[in-house]
Amino acid sequence: MGKVKINEAYRFMVDCFKAVGTPIEAAEQQARVLIQADKVGHSSHGLNRLEFYLKDITIGACVPKNKPKILKENLSTAWVDANSVLGATASHFGMDIAIKKAKETGVGWVTVKGSNHHGMTGWWARKPAKQGLIGMAFSNTFTLLTPTRSKKAALGTNPISVVAPASQGETFYLDIATTAVSLGKIEIQRRKGEPIPSGWAQGPDGKETNDPNVAFATGCLMPLGGGEKTSGHKGYGLSAMVEIFCGISSGARYGHHIGSWTHAKVGVPHNLSHCFVAIDPENFAPGFGDRLAECMQHWRKLEPTDPKYPVVAPGDLEKMAETQTNIRGTVSYVPQQIASSIALAKRLKLILCWKVYANTAELVLETVILYKIRIAAQCCKY
């Protein structure tokens, strides 16, 4: 793994967005959610995704300079047309409305059509939580989830995210795909040359596969719960629920009509959809934050099955990863990622101001590769 200073990785993302005509604010908003994913260890949603967003902009599937607008409004709801802006722009717009309404009526529920991929969904649910509200965010995504008993995918990995503020500096943070795992996890096993556990993915015959190559090529992820015996129908139902809140409510593309991100067409908007919810717990029993903090602390103190792996509260792993990243001051990327960033910088005529730090604990071979990359990038002084 090569290490890059956080603000340099972020600056590069912003520069790339700007280079393809993205207004500065939109570029920064989208880069912020990408770098956050890298910081908390969800690398599948970070720099790794940058080129998809850039391609969407260059082919006109995404139009960052547009403005989202409210199509219909009630005291606690809004229906928004994102007008093909970047997912981050659409999500700030939608969630801000939900927050405003939650402060007025107790709840804000906003559904957004005409959007693009908005990165790590938890980032948006975190926004109301910073203002003392419970935040929820949902998004439909490209078709990958295979309904229980089916041979083909028909829904997205459709994430559910819930973030709630607690006392004593605690925050409950849940951000989960409704598939057993994301495609990114299968990619990691593939890179390692290791089999995948049963319950993650199906092969072309519809049967569970343990081969990461077959799983990756087929693109049929199993729902959370895995097979029918272990209640995979629940993950399927939850993914469908997210689609009800997103595409089916907003009139965007939905489920089997979405297709794949890699097959974006020139000038055809992705027309993805999100749903943003904010709820003010002040409307319920006093002491919300204390009870939540007490729960989180109780969970951490539970006797673990294996003392090497202590029980964690939802969000702890992300928080720990973020703390470590901030201490280090760097985010880590695999050599291929760095190489493709160099190629991207050249293509967009950007200076890649990265000093790639090789991890001394890693193989010498990798260090050599990284060194070569650094030379190739004509890395300027940081």
Place this chain on the structure above:
Amino acid sequence: MGKVKINEAYRFMVDCFKAVGTPIEAAEQQARVLIQADKVGHSSHGLNRLEFYLKDITIGACVPKNKPKILKENLSTAWVDANSVLGATASHFGMDIAIKKAKETGVGWVTVKGSNHHGMTGWWARKPAKQGLIGMAFSNTFTLLTPTRSKKAALGTNPISVVAPASQGETFYLDIATTAVSLGKIEIQRRKGEPIPSGWAQGPDGKETNDPNVAFATGCLMPLGGGEKTSGHKGYGLSAMVEIFCGISSGARYGHHIGSWTHAKVGVPHNLSHCFVAIDPENFAPGFGDRLAECMQHWRKLEPTDPKYPVVAPGDLEKMAETQTNIRGTVSYVPQQIASSIALAKRLKLILCWKVYANTAELVLETVILYKIRIAAQCCKY
């Protein structure tokens, strides 16, 4: 299995509730959700549970004659104290408020404390759906779910239910525990003397067990997703989310403070909690019901992995079971269930007007047992 006329099973439940001092309306409301569970094939939530409710009433943990009240209200929210009434009474009260507010502002979000077990959660989410709204219901429950990595349970099976109205007579119906399976499913395997699949439950050492007896005695269900490799942390997080909406919001008992239903104490209210949500899709894009129906029909037409098991839409299995039950006119109970109903009828001095129909396709032995039960029950003419 012995078959009993639907309305006779229902009438018996109502009579039992009345015999322990429940007002008629409350008795009927609670019996209706129990008989519905038997009708749709979720027998763990039907007649099987009746004695728990009756015991709660007799020991004063539940006080059916009380009245629920609103403690705090905003335009889209309400905080309700159920005042120890039956779960059904509390749930009608709470969901009616959510429905009213959804019609006024777009969303109604109600959290209820001081309640009791309310039966099959999907029954309550179905109420707004009958009026064209999306319905959601959540409930905290007795402590059974074991957080990922933990040796001990700390949350309930905390169900999530979402019901949405679609065109062409379709209804999306999802009602799932956030554990891989309910304790009832383990009980069924135990009765059959068959092992349970990995990913359902842990033994006292915290490791997965395939022994239904060990699983039942330990009472440590695994979250939806099973072990950590197959993303059990997601089910754990979803159960915690339900607790945030229920006990943590309402100030009722929550998570590890709840304990077990079998250990109810005299005069100590269970103080369980529910959350009811209604959303009016009319506030979003026109055509909601058409899109949802199109999805449900698409899912059913997907090529199945095994042609013997066609793909179903969420709620199809329950709907098919209910249709079959209505055609037959009877609900089916295991002999032990019938025997315990006979004992219950004697104890409460009620006439058990059941003519138990033995299933001719079953073992002669079972028919003989049922015949004896019928005699013992001094079954009156139906």
